[in-house]
Amino acid sequence: MLGEYRIEGRRASEIAASVERAVGAGELQPGEVLPPLRELAVYLEVNPNTVASAYRTLRDRGVIETAGRRGSRVRSRPASTSREALRVEAPPGVRDASDGNPDPALLPLLEGALAEAAARSARRPVLYGTSAVDDDLEALARAAFLRDGVPEAPIAVTSGSLDAIERVLAAHLRPGDTVAVEDPGWGSLLDLIPALGLRPAPVTVDDEGPLPEQLARALRDGARAVVVTDRAQNPTGAAVSRARATELRTLLAGHPGILLIEDDHGHGIVELPLHPLSGVTDHWVLVRSTAKSYGPDLRLAVLTGDAITVDRVRGRQLLGPGWVSHLLQHAVVHLWRTSAIDPQRVAGAYGRRRDALIRALAERGVRARGRSGMNVWVPVPDETGAVARLLQSGWVVAPGARFRMDSPPGVRITVSGLSDDDIEPMADAVAAATGAGEARRYE
Numbered sequence: 001m002l003g004e005y006r007i008e009g010r011r012a013s014e015i016a017a018s019v020e021r022a023v024g025a026g027e028l029q030p031g032e033v034l035p036p037l038r039e040l041a042v043y044l045e046v047n048p049n050t051v052a053s054a055y056r057t058l059r060d061r062g063v064i065e066t067a068g069r070r071g072s073r074v075r076s077r078p079a080s081t082s083r084e085a086l087r088v089e090a091p092p093g094v095r096d097a098s099d100g101n102p103d104p105a106l107l108p109l110l111e112g113a114l115a116e117a118a119a120r121s122a123r124r125p126v127l128y129g130t131s132a133v134d135d136d137l138e139a140l141a142r143a144a145f146l147r148d149g150v151p152e153a154p155i156a157v158t159s160g161s162l163d164a165i166e167r168v169l170a171a172h173l174r175p176g177d178t179v180a181v182e183d184p185g186w187g188s189l190l191d192l193i194p195a196l197g198l199r200p201a202p203v204t205v206d207d208e209g210p211l212p213e214q215l216a217r218a219l220r221d222g223a224r225a226v227v228v229t230d231r232a233q234n235p236t237g238a239a240v241s242r243a244r245a246t247e248l249r250t251l252l253a254g255h256p257g258i259l260l261i262e263d264d265h266g267h268g269i270v271e272l273p274l275h276p277l278s279g280v281t282d283h284w285v286l287v288r289s290t291a292k293s294y295g296p297d298l299r300l301a302v303l304t305g306d307a308i309t310v311d312r313v314r315g316r317q318l319l320g321p322g323w324v325s326h327l328l329q330h331a332v333v334h335l336w337r338t339s340a341i342d343p344q345r346v347a348g349a350y351g352r353r354r355d356a357l358i359r360a361l362a363e364r365g366v367r368a369r370g371r372s373g374m375n376v377w378v379p380v381p382d383e384t385g386a387v388a389r390l391l392q393s394g395w396v397v398a399p400g401a402r403f404r405m406d407s408p409p410g411v412r413i414t415v416s417g418l419s420d421d422d423i424e425p426m427a428d429a430v431a432a433a434t435g436a437g438e439a440r441r442y443e
Contacts (some may be wrong), residue, residue, distance in 0.1 A: 007035070010046055015054035020063050023074055034064060034072045060175040060197035075194060090396040096417065097426070098398040100234065102269070102374065103416040106349055107295045108340035110331065117330035132314060132323035133157050136333045141288075141302040144267075150286055151279040154310040157324045158317070159299045161265050161289040162188050165227065166196070168285050168305070171312035172259045173198055173224055180218035180226040182210055184377070184403040184410065186234045186263075189227060202405040205233060207371045209240035212247045219251075225259035226252075230274055232266025232292070232373025235403045235412035237354065239266075239372040245275035253280045259309075260284040268293030270372040271347035283309050290332055292374070293341055300328050350374045353415040353423070360427035365436040376413045380434050383409035389433035395426060 005027045009015035022028040035043070037051040044051070055072055058064040066072045090096040138155045146152060158164040169179065175197025181189060183202030193200045201218040203210045203226075210228055218226070228248070231239040240248070252260060260281045264274060267288045278284045285305030290298045304310070317323065335341075354370045361368045361378065370376035380386040380400075387399050390411075400410035418426060430436075 007040060007044070009044065009054070010050075012050050012053035012057060015040075015044065015046075015051060016057040016061075019054070019058055020061070023063055028074050030074050030076045032074045034074070036071060056175075062194035062197060065194075065199075094391065094394050094396055095422070096396045097413045097415070098396045100375065100398070100412075100414050101296065101416060102292050103349070106341070106346050106416075107293075108335060110295065110298070110335075112338075113331040113334040113340065114327070116334045117327045120330050121327055126326040130323075130326070132317065134326055134329040134333065137302070137329045140333060140336050142304070144288075145286070145304050148274040148276065150274075150276050150304060153304045154307055156303050156305075156310050156313050156317070157329060158287075158301050158303060158313070159321070159324055160291060161263055161287050161301050162192060164285070164287045164289075164301050164303045164313075165189065165261055165263065166192055167313045167316060168259070168261055168303075168309060169193075169196060169198065169225060171309055171316065172283060177225070178218070178221070178223045180210075180215055180223040181405075182227070182229060182233065182238075183405045183407045184235055184400060185227075185405075186229070187402040190403070190405065200405060202407070204407065205236055205238050207236070207238050207369060208244040209233070209238055210244075210248065212244070212251050215248065216251055219255050219258065223258070225261065227261045227263065228277060230262050230264040230266070230276065230286075231270045231272055232375075234265075234373070235375050235398070235400070235410075236377040237370035237373045237375050239270065239272045240275050240277070242275050245277060249277050249280050252277060256280075256282050258283075262286040265289045265292055266373050268341060268343045269346050269350060269374065271344065271351060272372050278305070282306065285309055290335075293343070293346065294332070294335055298328065298332070300324055300332055350416065353418050356420070356423045357413065357415055357418065357426060360423050361430060364427055364431035366427070366431050366434055370415075374414055374416045376415060377410050378413060378430060378434070379408055379410045381409065383411065386411055386430075386433045390429055393429040393433065395429050 005022050008018045037055060038048050041048040041051045059066055064072050065075050133155055141155050178199040178201050179193050180201045180203050182205045201223050203214045203218055252258060258281050260277060262277060264286060269292050276286060278286050283306050285303050287301055287303040289301040354376055357376055358368045358370055368376050368378045383400050387397060390397050398412040
């Protein structure tokens with residue numbers, strides 16, 4: 001059965017584990033069709049309901065997908081295979097423009113903030129029973145949200161944006177539900193959704209955000225949630241414009257039962273204003289992470305949203321980690337109060353590098369995108385070939401397969417590590433790798 005591999009087990013958990021082991025070991029390949037459940041039940045001499053339960057478990061874990069009469073098959077990228085594996089390691093002497101990290105020179109020093117947080121903890125120790133959200137952090141976060149036009153609502157704190165999004169999705173959806181996601185989009189999110197047993201529905205993104213007609217189609221097809229990146233969209237740099245926000249708000253207002261998740265991870269590193277969509281659906285959240293502006297290791301994000309959603313997130317959090325360390329919360333309060341970063345300076349630094357690279361590429365006949373943030377997206381005809389040729393030229397870029405579902409091929413270039421002197425050589429290498437401007441002879 002299934003070639004050389006034999007599915008084993010008498011209980012649903014054993015059958016599911018047998019399939020999952022084979023997928024992890026590469027003995028069952030992506031796209032491979034599993035036996036019909038009744039056929040497998042006869043082979044294993046078990047009740048068909050046992051196999052059905054095993055298949056449900058595998059689907060919920062993101063290992064397989066089911067398509068009605070077309071049966072069940074191993075996912076093209078099982079949840080056990082992270083998109084982060086689709087990377088090219090930079091050999092010695094090769095410049096890495098693939099990692100998506102902020103520029104360390106633009107991050108604040110944390111010693112003072114952490115020392116202040118430790119001193120405060122010594123004066124007022126945080127013990128069991130303390131509120132999960134620091135009062136000062138909550139007040140500052142709420143004021144910042146209100147300044148940007150986000151409706152006044154409760155606040156929660158999580159260990160980063162992805163932690164927040166996972167908790168919100170789990171609070172409302174069940175395995176098998178569909179989530180509308182940007183395509184190309186954040187690879188970690190595209191991994192998370194099938195890992196939760198959910199189905200991603202790709203929505204095309206242009207420079208101004210998700211296309212309304214694409215989102216409308218996903219909603220008509222039954223999507224129960226939508227995730228939108230407000231600014232510095234990864235990997236394209238898209239930012240939701242005022243006009244696009246008006247269109248999307250109007251569309252979402254006609255679907256009040258949809259769960260809306262906004263990711264504003266670019267807060268603090270972009271020069272463009274926020275145009276929030278929040279408040280037009282019954283259940284919504286807007287998440288802001290400290291990762292890009294204060295450092296990826298400062299694992300903290302604040303979210304605001306409707307009372308039911310935030311209450312569910314907080315309640316489930318209490319049964320797991322309990323809360324995000326108040327030492328980190330106090331450190332972030334100190335960073336905010338002392339204006340440890342200048343958002344205009346940071347945004348300007350990324351913007352100059354990003355715009356310079358896009359201009360240099362355009363001069364060489366290469367079309368590129370990057371309206372905000374620290375990444376530039378370059379559509380290419382041959383993704384694998386472009387990555388390989390750039391590597392030979394001394395540059396590592398991120399293959400678009402880490403970010404794509406149905407969208408055309410491309411590569412992502414992170415500009416945070418580029419200097420002024422790097423722009424022209426980088427553009428030359430990209431143009432050569434993509435074949436732009438090559439002379440052509442016609443006989």
